[in-house]
Amino acid sequence: MELLNVHNLNVNFQLKQGDLAALIDISFSLKKGERIAFVGESGAGKSILGFSIVNLISKPGYIKSGSIKLHDNELSHLSNRQMRHIRGKRIAMIFQDPMMTLNPVLTIGEQMVEAILSHTDLRKKEAKNLAIEKLVQVHIASPENRFDQYPHELSGGMRQRVIIAIALLLTPDIIIADEPTTALDVTIQAEILELLKQICDDNNVALILISHDLGVVSRVAERTIVMYAGRIVEQGPTLEIINDPQHPYTQGLLNALPQMSLPGQRLNQISGSMPSLLDRPSGCAFHERCPYAMDKCKQGLPEFLFNGVSHVACFMVEDMLEDLNNDADSTYFDNELDEDLDTSLEIQPQTRGSK
């Protein structure tokens, strides 16, 4: 059953320079309890996507078209008041900087109780018990003491735990975590990631992880969606994407990691940098940096193709698949499909992708 279904979502920014597209034709779906990740560098639009899902994009940005369905209820047209209900109860958000969510002049407890009271009919006493129960769930030692402390008295990792506890308060269906560990140290990052994973498993909560770090993503997510310049370029099971990336951008991202080259050797760099909203190239936005760019990459937009494992939007992959079909009369392809039957069944074929 699909919990969240985003279809052809377009988000634009109304700026002085014109109406600029920040997200173009984003489609994906999320099942109950599934953990997916959006990966991309800064400027790819992954954070804007996170905000768009909960209708939180602020002024110059707006949802131009497309639908966001949660349990078959359309979210993109909801009023602010209706959306607030959804945001608190059904979808929770975790940000990179915990102080963005925590009010510095209220104690942890006051903030948690307030969140519960505004969404449920519980009494104060019950709310406090619930809050402490959630603090225990995120492994905070002596939660009764922490309950009465102010955010600045806690360390960075502890704050992020509190944020996760707040996110869990109203037993949401989805947690959106936008770079939840970027501000933390390596050892704390590992713990928080473990915690997130475990919490999602225990409570059957779906997770949308937004990150630039493929290492982080590989630890947590079952499915990975790679974004570049406002578009999805590849999506599939995390393991497949990491072991056998199809899109040149995904390949470039992975190959650029230091562990992919021999010590002392030069890294495999992608030349150039992510284009800004203002000067997005025509055709496939990656063609200027792509080592395999062809003429048609500059003009046409590649369609999403399903290669049996993941969905890729790239002309090169398209050509390769065509060759394969023509040459081997699809026998090879059938075998491939059989082998990956388990994984491919798990990923629901995307409506748009398979078109």
Next chain:
Amino acid sequence: MKHINKEQVISTKSKHWIHLWHGFLSDKIAVLSLLIFTFYCLISLAAPLIAPFDVRDPSFMSLENSEIAPYWIDGDSRFLLGTDGQGRDLLSVILYGTRLSLTIGIFAVVIQGVLGICIGLIAGYFGGRLDNFLMRCADIQLSFSNMMVAIIVMALFQTVFGIASYQHLAMYILILVIGLAEWPLFARTVRASVLAEKQKEYIDAARIMGIGSGRIMFKHILPNTVSPLLVIFTIQIANAIIAEAALSFLGLGMPVTQPSLGSLISSGFSYMFSGAWWICVIPSITLIVLILVMNLLGDWLRDHLNPKVYKD
């Protein structure tokens, strides 16, 4: 290499200013304010040329012409705005008065600025005891009312050196007194910006290069504090003109022989109820419009250069 790309240089360098200029043009009040302010500047620069009478001419004052109402009431075409109690042409006196007020305002603020910027830079950059000392000095200076300081200094000067030499030096003393009284405003703003900029790594980079403190302060930090300074500059000129007017009104400013707008209002005040209202009202309007325009310009600059500058 530098010469080849000159065109490009200009285009990139002035981008920020072009942007600001377009924003400026779209704001009607700001444009109007700037126009009026330029008008004020022009007439005060050209006062000796356009004024119908020469104020320094001894025959300028003649009691037989005193208290003539403006042209549209009295119909005397010699005196467009009428004459004052001593029979001076009000238009000429106002032109010269504006010139004097603006000069005092601008130079006083230049003194304030130079003092304040230097003290602020030093306090912010070196920090520690020196910073504490300088900022406490600023606090003490601010806790005296500026007017009080000015009154004491002026009164002292008049008694010690006599009225004659005071009249001779009045303008310079006013500039000095108003200039010295309000430096803490600049110093505090600069210090706050310096503290923020000092944290940034480019200052460390400059120190690592071995560049001296003076050069770092003036060449690296100061240009980054310009926007809030510009705002204070405009508003402080208005404040200095008001301060001068107030002092003159109290009889401690410019002497009657060299009237500024303030002393004109002051001397006109006594004719208010004898029917010659114009002697007081016309200079007042001139002053009010000037101050209003400066404040509007300052406000606009504040909104567009740096919205975070504190509102005074």
Next chain:
Amino acid sequence: MKHIPLLQISHLEKRFSVKEKWMSQWSLNRGRSYKKQDTVYALNKVTLTLNKGETLCVVGETGCGKSTLARAVMGLTKPDSGEIYYGDQRIDNLNDRQRLIFRRRMQMVFQNPYASLNPRMTVYQTLSEPIAFHNPQLSRIEVDQKITTLMESVGISPNWVDRYPHEFSGGQRQRISIARALSVEPDLIIADEPLAALDVSVQAQVLNLMMDKQEEYNLTYLFITHDLAVVEHFSNRVAVMYLGTVCELSDTKTLFNNPKHPYTQALLSAIPRLDNNSQKPIKLIGEVPTPYEAIIGCPFQARCPFAQEKCFIEAPKMIQQPDGSSVSCHAVEEQRL
């Protein structure tokens, strides 16, 4: 490779007092006023040697004092005790004027490319200032030529010489920072997390550039980072720091194959890797504390799963291991691990 020591740091200590206002240092307690001063112990007896032509990475988490170490070496903060030698010259007690000759030899690249370039200075101004300052004999044309070659060598088009920093992307700014550091032809470059603010693909570009320059000019790097993947790829030797002390110092290969200090082990297990997701990270107790008091015993005592009584009493010494690494840990010393 022959090991010629270029930079020697011995027993370096640095404390910061937290309360800066002298008024608030005095507080009343039961009718008596007393002076209180919170001191943070940022560096505790750090001893390191940097050999010519090598890359030494200093690794550690927030608050371990690695940036303070860099700033102390560069003379941006004055250490409280200890000595720093450049070659055979002691440099930590020099004044600004005496230090000037060493400024040319040691340069620094900073973490934040958005703050490390003066926003009101063009690239030309940024680069020409140190060149003209350290080479007053050069004519204007020679300076211009130097800037052109410098910019080409870091991959920035010399046509952009009159642009302001805000017109460049993060990666390009970091290249300009590197160009500025190279402009005085140093022997040693200290890089304080130069990749932390950059995207993955740009990180690779900058790291490659740094490696190219090292080869070209035979540079020595003191590379400060928290990213162990970069360390493994880039460095010759690694120093792991925790709470202002070096707890393990060894060759990169040895460290990654056979980490000895319990903290190093935890750190290595926590790297999010693509290949070994089965391995659970070693869980440490709590988080890095702020060292308000001088530490008695081992700094890692509070979080160490192997801590024993001795660790709370006696500070462990750096002890050379058979494979060439040095570790400061009682457990390793007693072969409990």
